Amino acid sequence: MEMDVVYQKSAGLEDVEFHYCPGCTHGIIHKLIAEVLVELDLIGDTIGVAPVGCAVFAYDYFTCDMHEAAHGRAPAVATGIKRALPDKTVFTYQGDGDLAAIGTAEIVHAAMRGEKITTIFVNNTNYGMTGGQMAPTTLIGQKVTTAPLGRSKEHYGSPIKVSEMLATIEGAAYIERVSVHNMAGIIRAKKAIKKAFQLQQEGAGFTLIEVLSTCPTNWGLTPNDALNWLQDNMIPVFPLGVYRDITAEDK
Amino acid sequence: MKGKVEFRSDWCKGCELCIPVCPVDIIFIDESVTNSKGYHPATVSEMEKCIGCANCGRICPDSIITVWREKRVKKAEK
Numbered sequence: 001m002e003m004d005v006v007y008q009k010s011a012g013l014e015d016v017e018f019h020y021c022p023g024c025t026h027g028i029i030h031k032l033i034a035e036v037l038v039e040l041d042l043i044g045d046t047i048g049v050a051p052v053g054c055a056v057f058a059y060d061y062f063t064c065d066m067h068e069a070a071h072g073r074a075p076a077v078a079t080g081i082k083r084a085l086p087d088k089t090v091f092t093y094q095g096d097g098d099l100a101a102i103g104t105a106e107i108v109h110a111a112m113r114g115e116k117i118t119t120i121f122v123n124n125t126n127y128g129m130t131g132g133q134m135a136p137t138t139l140i141g142q143k144v145t146t147a148p149l150g151r152s153k154e155h156y157g158s159p160i161k162v163s164e165m166l167a168t169i170e171g172a173a174y175i176e177r178v179s180v181h182n183m184a185g186i187i188r189a190k191k192a193i194k195k196a197f198q199l200q201q202e203g204a205g206f207t208l209i210e211v212l213s214t215c216p217t218n219w220g221l222t223p224n225d226a227l228n229w230l231q232d233n234m235i236p237v238f239p240l241g242v243y244r245d246i247t248a249e250d251k
Numbered sequence: 252m253k254g255k256v257e258f259r260s261d262w263c264k265g266c267e268l269c270i271p272v273c274p275v276d277i278i279f280i281d282e283s284v285t286n287s288k289g290y291h292p293a294t295v296s297e298m299e300k301c302i303g304c305a306n307c308g309r310i311c312p313d314s315i316i317t318v319w320r321e322k323r324v325k326k327a328e329k
Contacts, residue, residue: 003255003319007308018313022290023266027312183272183306216266223266 010034012043012063019057023223025213026054028180029122030061032190033091036197037064046089047081049074051103053095054128072103075110078117089200091118096137097127100160104136107166107208114171114205118196121162121208124215125234132218136160139237144218159237163210167243173205175244179212179235181227188240204246212238252321254303256295259315260284263292269307269316275300278307 009015012034020026037043046064050056052071059066069077074092082090099107099121110117126144127133133146137159141150151159163177174196178189189211196207212234214226221229242248263286270278270293281294295301303320 002322003303004322005317006254006303006320007305007316007318009314009317013314017262020312022264023268024312027314028310031314183309186309223268224271227268 010038012038014061014063016060018061020054021215021217023214023216023226024054024128025124025180025211025227026122028186029120029189029211029213030058032180032186032193033093033120034062036190036194037062037089040194040197040201042089042197042201045087046091047085049078049081049090049092051092051094051098053098055093055095055122056129058093072098072101073106074098074103075106075115075117075119078119079110079113079115082115082117086116089118089197090116091120091197091200093120094122095128096121096123096125096162097130097133097135100136100162107162108169111166111169111172111206111208114173116200116203116205117207118193118200119206119208120193121210122213123162123210123234123238124213125159126215126218128215128218132215137162137238139233142233161238163208163238163243166208169206171206172208172244173246174199174207174242175210176208176242177210177212177238177240179230179240181212181214181230185240199247210238212240252299252301254301254321255298255319256301256303256307257317257319258293258295259317260292260294261286261288262313262315263290264288264313265290265292266312267293268310268312269293272306272310274304274306275302277301 050058216226305318308316
Protein backbone atom coordinates (compact mmCIF):
# COMPACT_ATOMS: atom_id res chain seq x y z
CA MET A 1 0.00 0.00 0.00
CA GLU A 2 1.37 3.37 -1.01
CA MET A 3 1.60 5.96 1.73
CA ASP A 4 1.98 9.74 1.76
CA VAL A 5 3.88 11.71 4.36
CA VAL A 6 1.16 13.75 6.09
CA TYR A 7 3.29 15.27 8.83
CA GLN A 8 7.01 15.85 9.30
CA LYS A 9 9.41 18.37 10.78
CA SER A 10 8.88 21.68 9.01
CA ALA A 11 11.37 22.80 6.37
CA GLY A 12 11.33 26.09 8.27
CA LEU A 13 13.27 24.46 11.11
CA GLU A 14 16.93 23.46 11.03
CA ASP A 15 17.70 19.77 11.48
CA VAL A 16 19.10 20.29 14.98
CA GLU A 17 17.94 19.31 18.46
CA PHE A 18 16.11 21.90 20.57
CA HIS A 19 17.69 22.70 23.94
CA TYR A 20 14.27 23.14 25.61
CA CYS A 21 13.24 21.07 28.63
CA PRO A 22 11.12 17.93 27.94
CA GLY A 23 7.52 18.89 27.15
CA CYS A 24 8.16 22.64 26.96
CA THR A 25 5.69 24.15 24.51
CA HIS A 26 8.29 26.54 23.04
CA GLY A 27 8.98 23.71 20.57
CA ILE A 28 5.33 23.61 19.46
CA ILE A 29 5.24 27.39 18.98
CA HIS A 30 8.52 27.31 17.01
CA LYS A 31 7.15 24.81 14.54
CA LEU A 32 3.85 26.67 14.09
CA ILE A 33 5.81 29.76 13.05
CA ALA A 34 8.05 27.67 10.76
CA GLU A 35 5.06 25.89 9.18
CA VAL A 36 3.22 29.18 8.55
CA LEU A 37 6.29 30.84 6.98
CA VAL A 38 6.78 27.82 4.69
CA GLU A 39 3.07 27.70 3.75
CA LEU A 40 3.08 31.42 2.90
CA ASP A 41 6.33 30.93 0.97
CA LEU A 42 8.00 33.58 3.11
CA ILE A 43 10.71 31.54 4.82
CA GLY A 44 13.40 32.73 2.39
CA ASP A 45 12.36 36.34 2.84
CA THR A 46 11.98 36.51 6.60
CA ILE A 47 14.19 37.92 9.33
CA GLY A 48 13.41 36.88 12.90
CA VAL A 49 14.63 38.56 16.06
CA ALA A 50 15.37 36.30 19.04
CA PRO A 51 14.97 37.46 22.65
CA VAL A 52 16.84 36.94 25.87
CA GLY A 53 15.32 34.11 27.89
CA CYS A 54 14.70 30.44 27.19
CA ALA A 55 14.24 31.17 23.47
CA VAL A 56 17.61 32.93 23.21
CA PHE A 57 18.90 30.20 20.88
CA ALA A 58 15.92 30.54 18.52
CA TYR A 59 18.37 31.90 15.96
CA ASP A 60 19.83 28.40 15.66
CA TYR A 61 16.47 26.77 14.99
CA PHE A 62 14.76 28.63 12.13
CA THR A 63 15.95 28.33 8.54
CA CYS A 64 15.22 32.01 7.87
CA ASP A 65 17.71 34.74 8.76
CA MET A 66 17.78 35.56 12.45
CA HIS A 67 19.12 38.36 14.64
CA GLU A 68 19.66 38.51 18.39
CA ALA A 69 18.55 41.47 20.49
CA ALA A 70 19.44 42.78 23.94
CA HIS A 71 16.95 41.84 26.67
CA GLY A 72 13.51 43.24 25.79
CA ARG A 73 14.77 45.21 22.81
CA ALA A 74 13.67 42.85 20.03
CA PRO A 75 10.89 45.23 18.83
CA ALA A 76 13.44 48.06 18.52
CA VAL A 77 15.85 45.86 16.54
CA ALA A 78 12.95 44.58 14.39
CA THR A 79 11.89 48.18 13.76
CA GLY A 80 15.32 48.97 12.35
CA ILE A 81 15.38 45.84 10.18
CA LYS A 82 11.87 46.41 8.81
CA ARG A 83 12.47 50.08 8.05
CA ALA A 84 15.76 49.33 6.28
CA LEU A 85 14.34 46.30 4.44
CA PRO A 86 10.60 46.99 4.13
CA ASP A 87 10.06 44.10 1.69
CA LYS A 88 11.19 41.51 4.23
CA THR A 89 8.88 39.79 6.70
CA VAL A 90 10.14 40.59 10.19
CA PHE A 91 9.09 38.96 13.44
CA THR A 92 10.17 38.98 17.06
CA TYR A 93 9.88 35.98 19.35
CA GLN A 94 9.73 37.05 22.99
CA GLY A 95 8.83 35.63 26.37
CA ASP A 96 6.96 37.35 29.16
CA GLY A 97 10.07 38.22 31.16
CA ASP A 98 11.50 39.82 28.04
CA LEU A 99 8.44 41.54 26.59
CA ALA A 100 6.29 42.32 29.63
CA ALA A 101 9.05 43.44 32.03
CA ILE A 102 12.34 44.86 30.78
CA GLY A 103 10.96 45.34 27.26
CA THR A 104 7.55 46.88 28.03
CA ALA A 105 8.49 50.30 26.64
CA GLU A 106 9.81 48.81 23.39
CA ILE A 107 6.70 46.75 22.68
CA VAL A 108 4.25 49.53 23.59
CA HIS A 109 6.03 52.06 21.41
CA ALA A 110 6.54 49.65 18.49
CA ALA A 111 2.76 49.14 18.59
CA MET A 112 2.15 52.89 18.93
CA ARG A 113 4.28 53.62 15.87
CA GLY A 114 2.38 50.90 14.01
CA GLU A 115 5.61 49.15 13.03
CA LYS A 116 4.81 46.57 10.38
CA ILE A 117 6.30 43.68 12.34
CA THR A 118 4.83 40.56 13.92
CA THR A 119 5.55 39.67 17.55
CA ILE A 120 5.06 36.16 18.89
CA PHE A 121 4.71 36.67 22.64
CA VAL A 122 5.16 33.49 24.68
CA ASN A 123 3.56 33.79 28.12
CA ASN A 124 4.47 31.09 30.65
CA THR A 125 3.99 33.21 33.81
CA ASN A 126 7.59 33.12 35.00
CA TYR A 127 11.23 33.74 34.15
CA GLY A 128 12.00 30.24 32.88
CA MET A 129 15.66 30.40 31.92
CA THR A 130 16.90 31.89 35.18
CA GLY A 131 15.07 29.39 37.37
CA GLY A 132 11.42 30.36 37.72
CA GLN A 133 11.40 33.82 39.29
CA MET A 134 8.26 35.97 39.48
CA ALA A 135 7.39 37.75 36.23
CA PRO A 136 4.82 40.52 35.71
CA THR A 137 2.55 37.78 34.34
CA THR A 138 2.79 35.46 37.38
CA LEU A 139 -0.68 34.57 38.66
CA ILE A 140 -1.94 35.65 42.08
CA GLY A 141 -1.10 32.84 44.49
CA GLN A 142 1.30 31.14 42.06
CA LYS A 143 4.42 29.91 43.85
CA VAL A 144 7.68 30.99 42.25
CA THR A 145 11.25 31.06 43.56
CA THR A 146 11.08 34.76 44.46
CA ALA A 147 7.58 34.46 46.00
CA PRO A 148 7.72 31.03 47.67
CA LEU A 149 4.39 31.56 49.41
CA GLY A 150 2.76 32.65 46.14
CA ARG A 151 2.38 36.04 44.48
CA SER A 152 0.36 38.36 46.69
CA LYS A 153 -1.68 41.13 45.11
CA GLU A 154 -0.96 43.43 48.03
CA HIS A 155 2.81 43.27 47.53
CA TYR A 156 3.20 42.77 43.80
CA GLY A 157 -0.03 43.80 42.11
CA SER A 158 -1.97 41.74 39.58
CA PRO A 159 -0.62 40.03 36.47
CA ILE A 160 -0.19 42.32 33.46
CA LYS A 161 -2.44 41.54 30.50
CA VAL A 162 -0.38 42.39 27.46
CA SER A 163 -2.94 41.64 24.74
CA GLU A 164 -5.64 43.73 26.45
CA MET A 165 -3.20 46.59 26.99
CA LEU A 166 -1.86 46.66 23.42
CA ALA A 167 -5.37 46.35 21.98
CA THR A 168 -6.00 49.94 23.12
CA ILE A 169 -3.26 51.22 20.79
CA GLU A 170 -4.32 52.54 17.38
CA GLY A 171 -1.18 51.40 15.56
CA ALA A 172 -1.91 47.76 16.40
CA ALA A 173 -3.61 45.97 13.50
CA TYR A 174 -4.14 42.54 15.00
CA ILE A 175 -3.84 41.24 18.58
CA GLU A 176 -4.94 37.74 19.54
CA ARG A 177 -4.31 35.47 22.53
CA VAL A 178 -4.12 31.74 21.82
CA SER A 179 -2.91 28.66 23.66
CA VAL A 180 -1.16 25.42 22.70
CA HIS A 181 -2.49 23.24 25.54
CA ASN A 182 -4.51 20.90 23.27
CA MET A 183 -4.98 20.00 19.61
CA ALA A 184 -7.76 22.55 19.02
CA GLY A 185 -5.63 25.24 20.63
CA ILE A 186 -2.63 24.36 18.45
CA ILE A 187 -4.74 24.61 15.27
CA ARG A 188 -6.22 27.93 16.43
CA ALA A 189 -2.74 29.24 17.30
CA LYS A 190 -1.44 28.40 13.84
CA LYS A 191 -4.36 30.21 12.20
CA ALA A 192 -3.69 33.29 14.34
CA ILE A 193 0.03 33.32 13.50
CA LYS A 194 -0.82 32.94 9.81
CA LYS A 195 -3.25 35.86 9.95
CA ALA A 196 -0.64 38.05 11.66
CA PHE A 197 1.97 37.35 8.96
CA GLN A 198 -0.60 37.89 6.19
CA LEU A 199 -1.55 41.27 7.66
CA GLN A 200 2.12 42.21 7.86
CA GLN A 201 2.40 41.37 4.14
CA GLU A 202 -0.50 43.71 3.50
CA GLY A 203 1.21 46.46 5.49
CA ALA A 204 -1.67 46.67 7.95
CA GLY A 205 0.43 47.63 10.97
CA PHE A 206 1.71 46.06 14.16
CA THR A 207 0.59 42.49 14.86
CA LEU A 208 1.04 40.44 18.04
CA ILE A 209 0.00 36.90 18.90
CA GLU A 210 0.22 36.04 22.60
CA VAL A 211 0.63 32.29 23.08
CA LEU A 212 -0.04 30.78 26.51
CA SER A 213 2.75 28.30 27.11
CA THR A 214 3.81 25.84 29.78
CA CYS A 215 6.94 25.67 31.92
CA PRO A 216 6.84 22.13 33.36
CA THR A 217 10.29 22.36 34.95
CA ASN A 218 9.72 25.55 36.94
CA TRP A 219 6.06 24.84 37.66
CA GLY A 220 7.14 21.47 39.12
CA LEU A 221 4.64 19.51 37.02
CA THR A 222 4.85 16.76 34.42
CA PRO A 223 4.43 18.12 30.87
CA ASN A 224 0.87 16.77 30.57
CA ASP A 225 -0.11 18.06 34.02
CA ALA A 226 1.33 21.42 33.00
CA LEU A 227 -1.04 21.56 30.00
CA ASN A 228 -3.96 20.94 32.37
CA TRP A 229 -2.64 23.56 34.82
CA LEU A 230 -2.51 26.07 31.97
CA GLN A 231 -6.12 25.33 31.04
CA ASP A 232 -7.42 25.49 34.62
CA ASN A 233 -5.39 28.43 35.94
CA MET A 234 -4.05 30.58 33.13
CA ILE A 235 -6.99 30.77 30.73
CA PRO A 236 -9.40 32.22 33.36
CA VAL A 237 -6.88 35.05 33.99
CA PHE A 238 -5.73 35.39 30.37
CA PRO A 239 -8.90 34.71 28.30
CA LEU A 240 -8.30 33.52 24.75
CA GLY A 241 -9.60 35.49 21.81
CA VAL A 242 -9.09 38.30 19.33
CA TYR A 243 -8.47 41.59 21.13
CA ARG A 244 -7.95 43.83 18.13
CA ASP A 245 -8.57 43.30 14.44
CA ILE A 246 -8.69 46.34 12.17
CA THR A 247 -9.81 44.16 9.26
CA ALA A 248 -13.01 43.35 11.19
CA GLU A 249 -13.70 47.08 11.69
CA ASP A 250 -13.51 47.65 7.94
CA LYS A 251 -16.30 45.19 7.26
CA MET B 252 -2.90 -0.31 7.93
CA LYS B 253 -4.18 3.24 7.43
CA GLY B 254 -1.26 5.08 8.88
CA LYS B 255 2.29 4.79 10.09
CA VAL B 256 4.46 6.83 12.42
CA GLU B 257 8.19 6.96 12.92
CA PHE B 258 9.90 8.42 15.98
CA ARG B 259 13.44 9.75 15.90
CA SER B 260 14.09 8.01 19.21
CA ASP B 261 17.54 9.43 19.89
CA TRP B 262 16.04 12.95 20.04
CA CYS B 263 12.99 11.99 22.16
CA LYS B 264 12.91 13.53 25.63
CA GLY B 265 10.16 11.22 26.91
CA CYS B 266 7.84 14.15 27.69
CA GLU B 267 4.75 12.01 26.99
CA LEU B 268 2.74 14.82 25.31
CA CYS B 269 2.06 12.46 22.36
CA ILE B 270 0.50 9.75 24.53
CA PRO B 271 -2.91 11.26 25.54
CA VAL B 272 -3.53 12.85 22.10
CA CYS B 273 -3.36 9.48 20.30
CA PRO B 274 -7.00 8.51 19.53
CA VAL B 275 -6.14 4.80 19.21
CA ASP B 276 -3.92 4.74 22.31
CA ILE B 277 -0.91 2.97 20.83
CA ILE B 278 1.97 5.20 22.04
CA PHE B 279 3.87 4.27 25.18
CA ILE B 280 7.18 5.03 26.88
CA ASP B 281 9.61 2.18 26.31
CA GLU B 282 11.34 1.81 29.66
CA SER B 283 13.53 -1.00 28.32
CA VAL B 284 15.37 1.56 26.17
CA THR B 285 17.47 4.54 27.28
CA ASN B 286 18.52 6.88 24.47
CA SER B 287 21.76 8.84 24.19
CA LYS B 288 20.11 11.82 25.95
CA GLY B 289 19.28 9.59 28.93
CA TYR B 290 15.52 9.44 28.38
CA HIS B 291 13.16 6.52 27.86
CA PRO B 292 11.76 7.30 24.38
CA ALA B 293 8.16 7.12 23.20
CA THR B 294 7.34 4.29 20.82
CA VAL B 295 4.35 2.56 19.23
CA SER B 296 2.97 -0.83 20.22
CA GLU B 297 0.52 -1.88 17.50
CA MET B 298 1.36 0.08 14.36
CA GLU B 299 -1.48 -1.59 12.40
CA LYS B 300 -3.96 0.40 14.53
CA CYS B 301 -2.45 3.76 13.50
CA ILE B 302 -4.89 5.92 11.53
CA GLY B 303 -2.32 8.54 10.48
CA CYS B 304 -4.14 11.42 12.21
CA ALA B 305 -0.82 13.17 12.98
CA ASN B 306 -1.93 14.40 16.41
CA CYS B 307 1.31 13.05 17.89
CA GLY B 308 3.36 14.83 15.25
CA ARG B 309 1.58 18.13 15.73
CA ILE B 310 2.01 18.19 19.53
CA CYS B 311 5.60 16.86 19.67
CA PRO B 312 7.66 19.87 20.86
CA ASP B 313 10.84 18.39 19.44
CA SER B 314 9.40 17.58 15.98
CA ILE B 315 10.76 14.04 16.04
CA ILE B 316 7.65 12.33 14.62
CA THR B 317 6.97 11.69 10.94
CA VAL B 318 3.49 10.49 9.99
CA TRP B 319 2.35 8.66 6.87
CA ARG B 320 -1.21 7.96 5.72
CA GLU B 321 -2.55 5.58 3.11
CA LYS B 322 -2.76 7.19 -0.31
CA ARG B 323 -6.35 8.04 -1.16
CA VAL B 324 -7.38 6.08 -4.24
CA LYS B 325 -9.71 7.97 -6.54
CA LYS B 326 -13.00 6.22 -7.33
CA ALA B 327 -12.17 5.87 -11.03
CA GLU B 328 -9.00 3.97 -10.23
CA LYS B 329 -10.72 1.40 -8.03
